[in-house]
Amino acid sequence: MKQILSFILNGSPVDVIVTPTETLLDVLREKLGVTGPKRGCDDGDCGTCTVLLDGEPVRSCLTIALTVAGREVLTVEGLSTDGDLHPLQKAFHEHGAFQCGFCTPGMLMSAKALLDHNPTPSRTEIREYMSGNLCRCGSYEEIIEAIQVVAAGEYAPSGGKE
Amino acid sequence: MTEYVGKAMPRYDGIGQVKGQTKFVDDFVLPGMLYAKALRSPVHRGLIRGIDFTAAKNTPGVVGVVTADDIPGAKRFGACGDQPVLADEFTAYLGEEIALVVAVDEDTCMEGIEKIKLDIEEQQPVFDMFEAMKPDAPLVRPDLKSNLWDYGSGMTTRVMYIGDVEQGFAEADLIVEGRYQTGEQDHSAMEPMVSVAYFDEAERLVIHTHSQCLYFQLGQLAAIFNLPMSRIRYVGGVVGGGFGGKNHIHADHLAGLAAIKFKRPVKYRYSRREDLLYSTKRGVFILEYKTGIKKDGRLTANHIKLWHDSGAYGGFSPYGVEKCSMFASGPYHIPNTRIDGQCVLTNKAGSSSMRGFTIMNGQFPMEMQMSKIADTIGMDPWELRFINAWRDGDIGASRYVVRGAGALEAMRGAAEVHGIELPEHLLAMSSRGR
Known part of the structure; x- marks a missing residue:
């Protein structure tokens, strides 16, 4: 039907x-x-x-x-708008937050939801929120780091690192 | 060149990855593409008496089936060439592929598979290596003479040695024995096994693969398809995690056979459940050590017996035994060393390469043995390892002459990282000489 x-x-x-x-x-x-x-x-x-x-x-x-x-x-x-990468996409790319990349699409979406709800999460909050996304290559440290630098405003659209 | 050294460079494929544009094999969806799913052996060991595909073929949406009779070339594949592409006479592990049902979608494939009438005689399987080695054990496969891997001319034990272990035990003040086991492990790459095959405008068979080693596999595929390599476009380069699991062909051969038979694009993929149950694994190793030691900590002899569970087919396991043997005595100078390695077949999915191949399966038990020796003779475990660590010019059981030894320096670095202060006489030692 x-x-x-x-x-x-x-x-x-x-x-x-x-x-x-x-x-x-x-x-x-x-x-x-x-x-x-x-x-x-x-x-x-x-x-x-x-x-x-x-x-x-x-x-x-x-x-x-x-x-x-x-x-x-x-x-x-x-995620990207008008050809510009989303800050999380830039951070994942520049901080090497993946190896094979198969988990990356899901990681990015969970990370966006996290920062939309909680713009300044602690490391523990990041780990807890992202715990439903598996990365078998083991890029967890770089993923946490990438989310942290976005939360710190390093890749903010206005000013900061482009 | 030097402008790159010591600097983090962005990944050449990184932008595509973060934008979700990287094309993994399962991302290819082609017009008119068919799907394939496998009829898998319902038993661990069995003899196939007959298969009735009539009802399956008559299922609306089913295009047809692929069996061993459809293979234009080699009926067997794998690193040792002993694994049936599709089982036709016997099955040797639960889930072994017997036939493919090809249909418009996977649900229809599964509907067709349910309607196949498979007449298979279940036989007593053997799962444990030591059971499999008993003289009256059932044979894992009817084409074997023994469940021990034959390295050629009936040789079932791979021996590596230097010196004379019996003489070394005679020189020892005491002997320490130990038995160690490492378990089975799945690679669990995020991307399950999948392949897409079709003919291009030049009538070449195109296969999108997640292979970790295209040139190990291209020759096997050419043999199965009975095609020259120039007629196969084997497209790789994007792997959703491999860790050694994608050194073995899991899907390309079957997607290719279906594309050849039906002249349409075909996707064949494992579900996660199939991937966990039926893909290759890191196989079990069991190692028994008998080590002779002087009271001052010098090792005089090391006799190691090791067994590797290969599963139902050879795969990379016979080679894995050799590789493990090379490292099972650790980075230590032991003048009399002997390793007897055996590769044992059992009725399980084949074992294969996984991260570091089988090296740590030998290194881990040797380090356990070293700690046990240190405990037994009441010596600091650092001291025991420093005394015996390879220096330049030492020779191991593989007859490799050590150059540029670095075990002492690595151990000093490890101690520093962990805030462990080593005594002066250990710090004064050098890998450049004893």
């Missing part, structure tokens, strides 16, 4: 035909060509499929696509 799903994806309205059992990750990756969110476990454990739904981080592999009707979905593809 197919239905038309309409929602806001990275700031633009989209319409797509989906079935009731398809997940948001299926629809993004297989139907809309949005392959930033990755399929790491398809079971809600690894966090690499994390996207923001109305500003809150969700596992897109556990989110039934039809539940996002009329809502705003932000993926890593929507």
Whole structure:
């Protein structure tokens, strides 16, 4: 039983035909060509499929696509604006906060949600908030460092390091 | 060149990674692409009597199946060339791939797989290395004469030695024995096993791979497909974590076979569950040590017996035994050293390379043994290691003459980092001579 799903994806309205059992990750990756969110476990454990739904981080592999009707979905593809990298993207790049990069799209989205809620998190708060995102290469220290420098305003759009 | 030395450089692929633009293998979704899933062995060890694919093939959305009969070339692959591409006579581990169902999506593949009637005779499996080595143990596979790996001409023990261990034990004041084991471990790369294969405009078979070693694998694939290497475009370069697990071919051979049979793009990928259960692992090692020591701490002899669990096929395990043997006596000068290594087959998914290959599987137990020796003779463990550490010109069991030895300097650095003050006579020692 197919239905038309309409929602806001990275700031633009989209319409797509989906079935009731398809997940948001299926629809993004297989139907809309949005392959930033990755399929790491398809079971809600690894966090690499994390996207923001109305500003809150969700596992897109556990989110039934039809539940996002009329809502705003932000993926890593929507992080940069007008060609400018988001401060977190700059910091992850310059601080080497990844090795293979497979966890990076989910890490960035969780980190954005963290800083949106808590602009000056402690190291402990960063570790706790990011604990649902796994990095098997072991770049955790650099990820924490990258989030810390963004929180400290080093990559702020106005002034600071560009 | 020197402008780069000592400076952190941005990753050449970093911007693509942070923008989510880097194309991993599973990110390729092609027009008309089919999906494949595998019928896997439901038993740890079995004989295949027959398979009825009729109902599976008649499932709406199923395009067809791929079996061993569809392989144009070599029916076996792997580093040792002993693993069936698709099982046709027997299965030797739970989850071994028997056939592929190819369909419009993965759900339809699974529906087709459920309808396959597989007639397989379950046989008694063997999981434990020491059970597998007993004379009356069931054979892991019907094509084996023994569950011990044959290194050639019936040689099942890899021996590395220098000096004479019996003479070394005779010279010793006491002997310390120890038995150590390291366990099985999964690589758990964030990216599960996946491959995408299709024919390009020049009729070349294109395979998008996450291989860690394209040129180990290209020859194997050419043999399976019976294609010259020039007809295969093997596209790699983006790996979502490997850690040694992607040195073995897991998906490229099967995606390629399906693309050849159906002349359409095919994606074959493992679920996380399949990846955890059926991909290659770091295999178990068990090492037994018998070490002779003088009262002053000098080591006179070290006899090591080691066993490595290879799983059902050779893979990199016979080589892993050799590599482990080279390092199992540590960075220590022991004039009489002998290592007897054996590679044992069991009815489990194959073991393979993982981070450091099998080196630490030998180094870890040797260091445990050194600590046990220090405890036994009542010597400071630093002192025991400093006395015996390699100096330039020493020779290990692999007959490698040590040049540029650095164990003493490394240990001094480790002590410094941990705020441990070493006595003067140890600090005065040098790797340049004894």
